[in-house]
Amino acid sequence: MTGPRTGPAYDPAALARRARAQLLPEHYDFIAGGAGEERALRENEDAFARLALLPRVLRGGPGSGTRVTVLGREWPAPLFVSPTAFHRLAHPDGELATARAAAATGTPLVTGMAATTAVADVVAAARARNPEAVVWFQLYLQPEHEVTAELVRRAERAGCSALVVTVDSPVFGSRTRDLRNGFHDLPPGLAAENMRDLPGAAPGGTRDIAMWPAGWDDLRRLRDLTDLPLVLKGVLHPADARTAVEQGVDALLVSNHGGRQLDAAPAAVEALPAVAGAVAGRIPVLVDGGVRRGTDIALALALGAVAAGVGRPVLWALATGGEDGVTELLSTLRADFAQVLALCGGHRPGDLTADQVVARGFPYHRPKGEPAW
Numbered sequence: 001m002t003g004p005r006t007g008p009a010y011d012p013a014a015l016a017r018r019a020r021a022q023l024l025p026e027h028y029d030f031i032a033g034g035a036g037e038e039r040a041l042r043e044n045e046d047a048f049a050r051l052a053l054l055p056r057v058l059r060g061g062p063g064s065g066t067r068v069t070v071l072g073r074e075w076p077a078p079l080f081v082s083p084t085a086f087h088r089l090a091h092p093d094g095e096l097a098t099a100r101a102a103a104a105t106g107t108p109l110v111t112g113m114a115a116t117t118a119v120a121d122v123v124a125a126a127r128a129r130n131p132e133a134v135v136w137f138q139l140y141l142q143p144e145h146e147v148t149a150e151l152v153r154r155a156e157r158a159g160c161s162a163l164v165v166t167v168d169s170p171v172f173g174s175r176t177r178d179l180r181n182g183f184h185d186l187p188p189g190l191a192a193e194n195m196r197d198l199p200g201a202a203p204g205g206t207r208d209i210a211m212w213p214a215g216w217d218d219l220r221r222l223r224d225l226t227d228l229p230l231v232l233k234g235v236l237h238p239a240d241a242r243t244a245v246e247q248g249v250d251a252l253l254v255s256n257h258g259g260r261q262l263d264a265a266p267a268a269v270e271a272l273p274a275v276a277g278a279v280a281g282r283i284p285v286l287v288d289g290g291v292r293r294g295t296d297i298a299l300a301l302a303l304g305a306v307a308a309g310v311g312r313p314v315l316w317a318l319a320t321g322g323e324d325g326v327t328e329l330l331s332t333l334r335a336d337f338a339q340v341l342a343l344c345g346g347h348r349p350g351d352l353t354a355d356q357v358v359a360r361g362f363p364y365h366r367p368k369g370e371p372a373w
């Protein structure tokens with residue numbers, strides 16, 4: 001073998017196994033688990049495995065790197081950290097460690113409303129590592145408008161540059177493992193810190209996060225409340241994607257919530273082409289669910305996403321290695337994607353196209369609903 005070894009050694013399943021050994025079983029299950037029979041959860045990864053990439057050849061080089069532009073900001077790679085609750089279940093440094101690692105690698109972070117660290121502290125930790133760090137705030141619209149408004153003000157004051165509104169949770173999904181384990185409360189000493197001192201909370205106390213069936217009117221009220229770009233997370237139906245564009249939404253995140261809400265939902269990557277088709281390039285489309293390696297990111301881009309998010313792997317890396325673990329994971333995913341892009345004959349992320357995606361089998365075929373060559 002000649003030349004430098006460029007392929008990173010990374011085994012996502014082994015990372016999850018190592019994390020399992022570190023965590024209390026009910027905490028591991030909370031993170032790993034999904035709704036119902038966990039079909040949507042399994043399908044997220046399986047659907048990627050059913051797809052293959054046709055590389056293009058003799059395209060010359062060198063490539064110009066992995067950078068992409070999303071909502072006016074340049075990202076070093078089409079990769080971001082999806083919002084996940086309660087990072088201090090995984091590691092005592094929790095969201096602070098995740099934020100530092102994301103910032104150090106230039107990876108945009110979506111911090112969750114259900115974080116165990118307040119958004120101001122998350123952004124401060126990220127900016128201390130990298131003044132240019134991109135942090136977005138994930139929001140569940142709350143039934144009381146003043147509560148939503150206060151959360152938005154906190155995200156704005158903290159320096160978040162977009163709001164990711166999760167719209168796939170009109171009610172909470174049935175998490176089979178949590179029901180079996182009786183896991184429904186954070187352990188003593190941990191709290192959803194963004195929910196502290198909100199209207200309706202006891203002094204010094206936190207409010208519960210409501211899963212509530214908001215409507216498009218509520219989204220319009222949010223639009224009037226803030227100038228931050230709005231990203232809708234959890235859109236799977238192309239008709240909703242079209243409405244979102246008409247309503248002035250700034251970006252979509254195609255997601256089945258990591259299989260934690262509707263168990264009959266399709267895999268995120270399977271829902272992506274129809275949503276991207278409905279949006280027709282008018283706003284950026286992001287995706288998460290089952291993204292574990294560079295080939296998954298490449299498939300997502302070829303099928304119309306501008307970037308892909310990772311959820312559980314970040315928590316596994318945090319559990320096993322704290323900040324350094326997350327830094328290693330994010331750098332590895334970026335290097336892996338850079339290698340896959342080059343192997344596909346791409347010079348830049350936008351070079352990956354839908355005609356390069358085929359469904360495995362003999363003979364392989366174009367995924368249904370995709371235009372023929």
Ligand SMILES: Cc1cc2nc3c(=O)[nH]c(=O)nc-3n(C[C@H](O)[C@H](O)[C@H](O)COP(=O)(O)O)c2cc1C
Binds near residue numbers: 084166256312
């Ligand atoms: C432990 C855990 C907590 C999560 N919490 C939230 C949340 O508070 N808000 C939200 O919009 N999505 C949440 N998600 C969903 C993620 O944002 C994301 O859609 C999903 O994890 C992506 O799939 P992946 O874990 O296969 O990468 C959570 C996922 C996990 C695993």
Ligand SMILES: CCCCC(=O)C(=O)O
Binds near residue numbers: 085114209260
């Ligand atoms: C109340 C926050 C729950 C977070 C969570 O587990 C999820 O959104 O999947």
